[in-house]
Amino acid sequence: NAGVTQTPKFQVLKTGQSMTLQCAQDMNHNSMYWYRQDPGMGLRLIYYSASEGTTDKGEVPNGYNVSRLNKREFSLRLESAAPSQTSVYFCASSEIWMGQGDTYNEQFFGPGTRLTVL
Amino acid sequence: AQSVSQHNHHVILSEAASLELGCNYSYGGTVNLFWYVQYPGQHLQLLLKYFSGDPLVKGIKGFEAEFIKSKFSFNLRKPSVQWSDTAEYFCAVNLGPNDMRFGAGTRLTVKP
Numbered sequence: 001n002a003g004v005t006q007t008p009k010f011q012v013l014k015t016g017q018s019m020t021l022q023c024a025q026d027m028n029h030n031s032m033y034w035y036r037q038d039p040g041m042g043l044r045l046i047y048y049s050a051s052e053g054t055t056d057k058g059e060v061p062n063g064y065n066v067s068r069l070n071k072r073e074f075s076l077r078l079e080s081a082a083p084s085q086t087s088v089y090f091c092a093s094s095e096i097w098m099g100q101g102d103t104y105n106e107q108f109f110g111p112g113t114r115l116t117v118l
Numbered sequence: 119a120q121s122v123s124q125h126n127h128h129v130i131l132s133e134a135a136s137l138e139l140g141c142n143y144s145y146g147g148t149v150n151l152f153w154y155v156q157y158p159g160q161h162l163q164l165l166l167k168y169f170s171g172d173p174l175v176k177g178i179k180g181f182e183a184e185f186i187k188s189k190f191s192f193n194l195r196k197p198s199v200q201w202s203d204t205a206e207y208f209c210a211v212n213l214g215p216n217d218m219r220f221g222a223g224t225r226l227t228v229k230p
Contacts, residue, residue, distance in 0.1 A: 042220035105212045109162040
């Protein structure tokens with residue numbers, strides 16, 4: 001099993017350019033997530049998809065769009081890149097299950113995409 | 119606002135020293151708690167997790183963490199660090215089905 005894979009690994013864009021980050025998982029998970037990681041701020045959720053066909057905003061969605069293409073794939077699109085979007089982007093997936101009144105959610109992360117916007 | 123606080127931004131230790139990294143969260147309900155590690159240039163990997171039961175949880179590579187509900191804390195410990203433990207460590211709290219909050223991270227440098 002490859003787990004969670006992301007492409008590309010690195011990308012440099014000019015302000016105003018667009019691009020799509022790809023993510024795929026082979027663990028048959030229902031939920032998928034996009035985070036950005038910035039120094040001193042940990043990971044912040046951009047968007048998530050609880051199941052195929054659904055997407056929801058996270059903490060920092062502005063400037064991004066997502067598509068849950070099928071159960072395996074969840075892409076993140078920057079329509080008009082800005083320098084503030086320079087970051088490392090991580091995709092994650094998880095299976096959420098309920099037990100004894102509690103919710104359990106363990107996320108598995110991809111290797112990340114380092115994006116620089118000039 | 120719900121938050122996760124990691125008190126130490128950068129910790130420098132010598133090999134064989136003991137480690138304790140602090141993590142506090144501000145949420146009164148039932149939570150799942152995690153510690154992730156990120157080695158230089160790599161993605162996040164799960165060190166250990168707490169869902170319920172014994173508040174002292176053991177993870178990989180000799181790490182353990184203790185959940186103290188009254189203090190809203192989930193501190194990470196290791197009795198004797200190695201140079202290979204040099205990495206960034208993230209505490210995370212799952213507040214709901216799709217609501218995982220991460221701390222800002224603690225960078226650990228272990229001197230050989």
